[in-house]
Amino acid sequence: MNSDATFSPLFTDLYELTMMAAYQENHMTANATFSLFIRGYEQLNRGYFIAAGLQDALRSLEQLRFSQGEIEYLQRLNLFPGSFIRTLPDFRFTGDVWAMPEGTICFSDEPLMEVTAPIAEAQLVETFLINIIGFQTNIATKAARCIHAAKGRPIVDFSLRRTQGLDAGMQVARSTYIAGFSGTSNVLAARRYDIPVSGTMAHSFVLAFCNDGDAFQAYARTFPDDSVFLIDTRHVLQGAHDAVNIAKIMAENGHHLKGVRIDSGDMVESSRQVRHILDEAGLQQVRVIATSGFDEYKIEKTLASGAAIDAFGVGANIGVSSDSPFLDVVYKMVRYHDRDVRKTSPGKTTLAGEKQVFRRMNADGSPTEDIIACRNEVIEGAEPLLEKVMTGGRCKHPLPSLAQIRAKIQSSLSAIDQRYTSLQQPARYPVHLSRNLSALQL
Amino acid sequence: MNSDATFSPLFTDLYELTMMAAYQENHMTANATFSLFIRGYEQLNRGYFIAAGLQDALRSLEQLRFSQGEIEYLQRLNLFPGSFIRTLPDFRFTGDVWAMPEGTICFSDEPLMEVTAPIAEAQLVETFLINIIGFQTNIATKAARCIHAAKGRPIVDFSLRRTQGLDAGMQVARSTYIAGFSGTSNVLAARRYDIPVSGTMAHSFVLAFCNDGDAFQAYARTFPDDSVFLIDTRHVLQGAHDAVNIAKIMAENGHHLKGVRIDSGDMVESSRQVRHILDEAGLQQVRVIATSGFDEYKIEKTLASGAAIDAFGVGANIGVSSDSPFLDVVYKMVRYHDRDVRKTSPGKTTLAGEKQVFRRMNADGSPTEDIIACRNEVIEGAEPLLEKVMTGGRCKHPLPSLAQIRAKIQSSLSAIDQRYTSLQQPARYPVHLSRNLSALQL
Numbered sequence: 001m002n003s004d005a006t007f008s009p010l011f012t013d014l015y016e017l018t019m020m021a022a023y024q025e026n027h028m029t030a031n032a033t034f035s036l037f038i039r040g041y042e043q044l045n046r047g048y049f050i051a052a053g054l055q056d057a058l059r060s061l062e063q064l065r066f067s068q069g070e071i072e073y074l075q076r077l078n079l080f081p082g083s084f085i086r087t088l089p090d091f092r093f094t095g096d097v098w099a100m101p102e103g104t105i106c107f108s109d110e111p112l113m114e115v116t117a118p119i120a121e122a123q124l125v126e127t128f129l130i131n132i133i134g135f136q137t138n139i140a141t142k143a144a145r146c147i148h149a150a151k152g153r154p155i156v157d158f159s160l161r162r163t164q165g166l167d168a169g170m171q172v173a174r175s176t177y178i179a180g181f182s183g184t185s186n187v188l189a190a191r192r193y194d195i196p197v198s199g200t201m202a203h204s205f206v207l208a209f210c211n212d213g214d215a216f217q218a219y220a221r222t223f224p225d226d227s228v229f230l231i232d233t234r235h236v237l238q239g240a241h242d243a244v245n246i247a248k249i250m251a252e253n254g255h256h257l258k259g260v261r262i263d264s265g266d267m268v269e270s271s272r273q274v275r276h277i278l279d280e281a282g283l284q285q286v287r288v289i290a291t292s293g294f295d296e297y298k299i300e301k302t303l304a305s306g307a308a309i310d311a312f313g314v315g316a317n318i319g320v321s322s323d324s325p326f327l328d329v330v331y332k333m334v335r336y337h338d339r340d341v342r343k344t345s346p347g348k349t350t351l352a353g354e355k356q357v358f359r360r361m362n363a364d365g366s367p368t369e370d371i372i373a374c375r376n377e378v379i380e381g382a383e384p385l386l387e388k389v390m391t392g393g394r395c396k397h398p399l400p401s402l403a404q405i406r407a408k409i410q411s412s413l414s415a416i417d418q419r420y421t422s423l424q425q426p427a428r429y430p431v432h433l434s435r436n437l438s439a440l441q442l
Numbered sequence: 443m444n445s446d447a448t449f450s451p452l453f454t455d456l457y458e459l460t461m462m463a464a465y466q467e468n469h470m471t472a473n474a475t476f477s478l479f480i481r482g483y484e485q486l487n488r489g490y491f492i493a494a495g496l497q498d499a500l501r502s503l504e505q506l507r508f509s510q511g512e513i514e515y516l517q518r519l520n521l522f523p524g525s526f527i528r529t530l531p532d533f534r535f536t537g538d539v540w541a542m543p544e545g546t547i548c549f550s551d552e553p554l555m556e557v558t559a560p561i562a563e564a565q566l567v568e569t570f571l572i573n574i575i576g577f578q579t580n581i582a583t584k585a586a587r588c589i590h591a592a593k594g595r596p597i598v599d600f601s602l603r604r605t606q607g608l609d610a611g612m613q614v615a616r617s618t619y620i621a622g623f624s625g626t627s628n629v630l631a632a633r634r635y636d637i638p639v640s641g642t643m644a645h646s647f648v649l650a651f652c653n654d655g656d657a658f659q660a661y662a663r664t665f666p667d668d669s670v671f672l673i674d675t676r677h678v679l680q681g682a683h684d685a686v687n688i689a690k691i692m693a694e695n696g697h698h699l700k701g702v703r704i705d706s707g708d709m710v711e712s713s714r715q716v717r718h719i720l721d722e723a724g725l726q727q728v729r730v731i732a733t734s735g736f737d738e739y740k741i742e743k744t745l746a747s748g749a750a751i752d753a754f755g756v757g758a759n760i761g762v763s764s765d766s767p768f769l770d771v772v773y774k775m776v777r778y779h780d781r782d783v784r785k786t787s788p789g790k791t792t793l794a795g796e797k798q799v800f801r802r803m804n805a806d807g808s809p810t811e812d813i814i815a816c817r818n819e820v821i822e823g824a825e826p827l828l829e830k831v832m833t834g835g836r837c838k839h840p841l842p843s844l845a846q847i848r849a850k851i852q853s854s855l856s857a858i859d860q861r862y863t864s865l866q867q868p869a870r871y872p873v874h875l876s877r878n879l880s881a882l883q884l
Contacts, residue, residue: 131603131607320768344675
């Protein structure tokens, strides 16, 4: 959807459209403000989140248009008043958006975005805003946890085959890259986002030859300076010896083997044995790359057990965030016309009023406390996190590049106290409501 | 991707392309056969799977083309031999495909698809075939489990806001519909696949009015014959009474309230109280629709506890298959040129040879045993499940309609012994290897 000039407003739930029609028929045209946030239940093993997806969200808002075919489809449903259908050709999103920039560390209950627009417009965009921001925030957070666990070792996204659809694969490549991954195997994402692309051979390649050595030699013939040999197709130690033999031939011709990859078995034991074989042969510079079922927990555990792994490829567990495959992101009306509103359903209460989030830092620049406040409050000595990113349906500033978002995440994560970033049972970061905001919740 | 005339071959992992180049440079052009299957580890709570995704998979194979811009991008990577780049404009998938038709009940280790093509072609398509078939099979299976749990009550897909990307939302709408769902809230999917579309109002609509009654009345004015009132925004029992009042006004004008929706709280208790309020008012025909966190487990438990629920809307837990967000689908080379091959990595052993899956039935047409055999075997009294669906890169037959797939799933699931369809710890359906196939695995 990123490269299209228009974004289909039918990427929505039907009820957004029926509500739009009912608002219009009932002459309800005042502005509404909706707040998008991660609902504050106890999030299993998530001490923080990384806000992501804003770029796609804003582009979708700017490009929202009903095509003639879409309007005819809605008409054929025989559901909507003709007066509503006739307004659709001119529909545009004309609202204002406040949001945390991509890469901001955030916490549940804090608005990541607030949208103010005529109620019908603000309503229509609910479904895709939740979808885009929720998914990319979830994946960026998962990836940041992996980076934390890998302690400086590079990680590459290999998840495309098991993401939930191919578009998900694109968003995963982008979200993991901004969170600190070194690259992706996803060629289309690499092209679209200008991300380093990575990959060499699968087991099928090795099986197409009668033995590992023949496969490695053939591969090195085609890619003499970009070879990583997959050594576990038949037997990992024999594979390592075969890799050594071919690496020696390559070296005679002035080429260097970049690495070997292990994709099965006991990673701690295998990686150490393979490292030993490589070192014995004087191939200290050849990296051991591990793949197969890694996530932040397995990375942390494998390294703590003394594995000799230089880099990781991660797949399905990251690409679908398997321990938390969706975030409970919601988009709730907090103000309509001149009235602050909130929902009081059991377990799903929301906070009325337009908001700002303020972050206090200590002298080292490390965050110590967030305060959710009214939009117009000023809290001395605290930094406001929500910026006005769209006015009248147009983006206000040029959006940051991926490199800038990536740098922001890196510096934010190095500044925050490690108590909040542990992978399991992290300490709860303090988030409070300002007195003014509390006073609104009556 | 379904409506495009071409499908990007860059929707792939880089290694598929580097292997293609190395095959070509090393003059390896013979046919290879790859087998796509769900790896046979113990699948938590999945007694069976519903094969899905074949239509999208076959279209992608037919439409695979490198655009000029894509070829230039690959060239700019400075990785591939020029001789390889020069072959890309003419690249087409020219292979043969055997597959289980969409909607076939299947089990792990059974090939859902086998692809035979010149090795470079068969290799390139790995990533997107796994992605498409794996995801749709996973969601169709999850949805069939919900249908089982709901015991005849309609279920609607409300998951779009929390699917992993918007394209995933499209695939979820289609996959849940073929598995028996009544419709979707996803308007674009409803249009593309001609699925009934469903939805009325959210809490924001109710909050835009000062009380529930005003909101319901306004909605009924616009949609007099298509109203479902959301009654839990403020207090569910008061909401039910307000719904009754408006329903009576509607009835005076010859219109009927279709239903009320409950989205929070204790579903068993609330639904019974609401049913009672409706019945007392003579509104027996008004349906109680329940949403919020439902999956097959919660549907089964809520109904077993005596809830008075007529229909369900399901969201995130189904749209991401939260208890099993990916299937371990793999695509493994089983034959190259004149040689059957297999991988013997620990825990990841595969079965060599081109295959057919045979199903035995008892006199009632209920499946009793599957046999994975060699492609050319004949097993008396058993039905072969894999059909030749593509020859020389072109689809052989018109593909079945969604209605046909849906009917097939419904009849298959009613025929299979309920031991295999229980939601938790189902019995293990017997899947054996034929003697001939076993003899190949040496």
